[in-house]
Amino acid sequence: MNAPQGDRSRDRRDDRNRPRSGPPQTRVQPARQVALDVLQAVRESDAYANLLLPTRIARAGLSAADAGLATELTYGTLRMQGYYDRVIAIAAGRTVDRIDPPLLDVLRLGAHQLLSMRVPSHAAVNESVGLARAVGSRSGSGFVNGVLREIGRHTPDEWRDEVAARAKNDDDRLSALYSHPVWVVRALRRSLDAEGRADELEQLLEADNTAPRVNLIALPGLVDKPDDARDDRFSPPGFTVGGGDPFGIVERTGGRIRVQDEGSQLAALALTRAEPVRPGERWLDLCAGPGGKAALLAAEALAGGATLVANELVPARADLVRRALAPVPLEVPVWEQDGTVVGAEHPAEFDRILLDAPCTGLGALRRRPEARWRKSPRDVAELTALQSALLDSAIAALKPGGLLAYVTCSPHLAETRGVIADARERHGALLEPQATADALQSLAVERLDLAGDGETVQLWPHRHLTDAMFIALLRKRSA
Numbered sequence: 001m002n003a004p005q006g007d008r009s010r011d012r013r014d015d016r017n018r019p020r021s022g023p024p025q026t027r028v029q030p031a032r033q034v035a036l037d038v039l040q041a042v043r044e045s046d047a048y049a050n051l052l053l054p055t056r057i058a059r060a061g062l063s064a065a066d067a068g069l070a071t072e073l074t075y076g077t078l079r080m081q082g083y084y085d086r087v088i089a090i091a092a093g094r095t096v097d098r099i100d101p102p103l104l105d106v107l108r109l110g111a112h113q114l115l116s117m118r119v120p121s122h123a124a125v126n127e128s129v130g131l132a133r134a135v136g137s138r139s140g141s142g143f144v145n146g147v148l149r150e151i152g153r154h155t156p157d158e159w160r161d162e163v164a165a166r167a168k169n170d171d172d173r174l175s176a177l178y179s180h181p182v183w184v185v186r187a188l189r190r191s192l193d194a195e196g197r198a199d200e201l202e203q204l205l206e207a208d209n210t211a212p213r214v215n216l217i218a219l220p221g222l223v224d225k226p227d228d229a230r231d232d233r234f235s236p237p238g239f240t241v242g243g244g245d246p247f248g249i250v251e252r253t254g255g256r257i258r259v260q261d262e263g264s265q266l267a268a269l270a271l272t273r274a275e276p277v278r279p280g281e282r283w284l285d286l287c288a289g290p291g292g293k294a295a296l297l298a299a300e301a302l303a304g305g306a307t308l309v310a311n312e313l314v315p316a317r318a319d320l321v322r323r324a325l326a327p328v329p330l331e332v333p334v335w336e337q338d339g340t341v342v343g344a345e346h347p348a349e350f351d352r353i354l355l356d357a358p359c360t361g362l363g364a365l366r367r368r369p370e371a372r373w374r375k376s377p378r379d380v381a382e383l384t385a386l387q388s389a390l391l392d393s394a395i396a397a398l399k400p401g402g403l404l405a406y407v408t409c410s411p412h413l414a415e416t417r418g419v420i421a422d423a424r425e426r427h428g429a430l431l432e433p434q435a436t437a438d439a440l441q442s443l444a445v446e447r448l449d450l451a452g453d454g455e456t457v458q459l460w461p462h463r464h465l466t467d468a469m470f471i472a473l474l475r476k477r478s479a
């Protein structure tokens with residue numbers, strides 16, 4: 001596999017006096033331009049693709065077909081970025097950190113079209129060369145042309161074999177082929193291993209790279225599912241729709257039908273349906289933003305005669321919680337407090353508390369593909385400290401006899417079982433672990449394939465088609 005000539009310093013020299021932007025000489029298809037803009041924003045300013053992409057699609061006035069193409073290009077490229085970087089490095093004969101970042105974005109986008117989409121080679125190369133010009137680099141466009149032509153000279157299978165053959169060890173091979181950082185591969189393996197299911201690792205990595213279905217919820221007691229609903233396998237109020245526009249249903253029902261992952265639904269229902277609701281119970285959602293679970297808790301509270309308080313530290317996210325709660329005819333105060341002090345300020349006030357803790361998000365890589373490149377093991381250490389402080393606060397805010405659900409959208413053991421084990425050490429007999437698996441099985445439509453000790457539950461994208469939500473129900477013992 002031959003590398004095209006040229007290196008980063010020469011590309012830079014050629015471009016030294018050239019303006020960084022200017023009209024492209026090749027007309028670039030708007031869907032590709034939108035995808036490139038989003039990739040750049042994700043790289044340069046830590047933008048969230050799932051928030052930015054719809055705005056950019058609307059601003060560019062893309063047709064439905066072009067919007068679909070822009071979505072596939074953006075998400076597909078972000079998901080497989082780690083793999084494409086290995087291919088690009090081989091084809092370019094240099095490591096990707098020696099390629100100008102704007103050109104690397106163009107190359108990743110081109111690699112995705114050549115290796116994972118059925119885009120004809122000449123179209124992928126020509127459009128990419130046009131994009132390279134659009135980012136302001138004439139010598140860069142020659143470089144892009146050379147690298148992508150080299151990639152196009154071999155089949156996707158040949159590239160997989162080549163990348164696998166160059167891997168340093170098995171973790172590095174999985175990391176490369178499935179486009180996950182090595183530390184994430186190891187964390188996921190440890191997590192599956194803790195359930196005696198380490199042999200599922202490749203299925204999980206594959207599932208992380210598969211676009212999830214759009215899953216919906218009909219808020220219980222407030223709205224019926226539509227006639228064409230296909231019931232979720234596990235969550236009673238959850239469903240998907242075969243064709244049509246799921247987002248249209250959300251609008252038509254004024255938000256009483258919402259988009260929500262089935263795992264998130266199960267996590268909230270584990271708390272609300274673990275035992276019958278006594279009228280007058282007080283519930284708290286300690287970390288509520290953006291409010292998906294708060295809306296479900298509110299509907300369940302309304303049906304059972306309970307009340308709910310939602311809390312969210314970040315004001316903009318607290319506004320999203322208010323918006324999510326608007327369709328539910330229940331007065332829900334939204335506090336904007338640091339959750340770590342809520343327990344001290346409101347001791348023993350609540351019968352049920354949901355702590356859906358801030359986490360690495362390694363359980364939602366299907367929907368937020370860029371998260372895997374943003375997090376590092378250092379984030380895990382910082383987050384577990386915050387998760388433990390929030391858990392202590394939640395325990396303080398819970399009435400004796402009250403029920404707590406500790407939830408993360410991450411399967412990392414430090415954020416899941418580790419946080420629970422540490423809390424049990426700190427609080428001793430005060431905390432009584434509950435049969436969380438039984439609680440979920442008894443509310444689920446179909447029996448879930450769960451592993452582990454039953455006190456905690458780990459859901460998985462490959463096994464349950466949900467985000468990898470972790471759920472632990474704990475009771476605060478009465479003195």
Ligand SMILES: C[S@@+](CC[C@H](N)C(=O)[O-])C[C@H]1O[C@@H](n2cnc3c(N)ncnc32)[C@H](O)[C@@H]1O
Pocket residue numbers: 264286287288289290291292293294311312313314317337338339340356357358359409
């Ligand atoms: C995993 S998200 C919650 C998702 C939410 N339950 C839902 O279903 O939409 C965690 C939230 O905790 C918030 N958060 C982070 N630190 C916090 C703190 N110290 N106190 C309260 N909320 C916090 C974050 O801003 C984020 O909105």
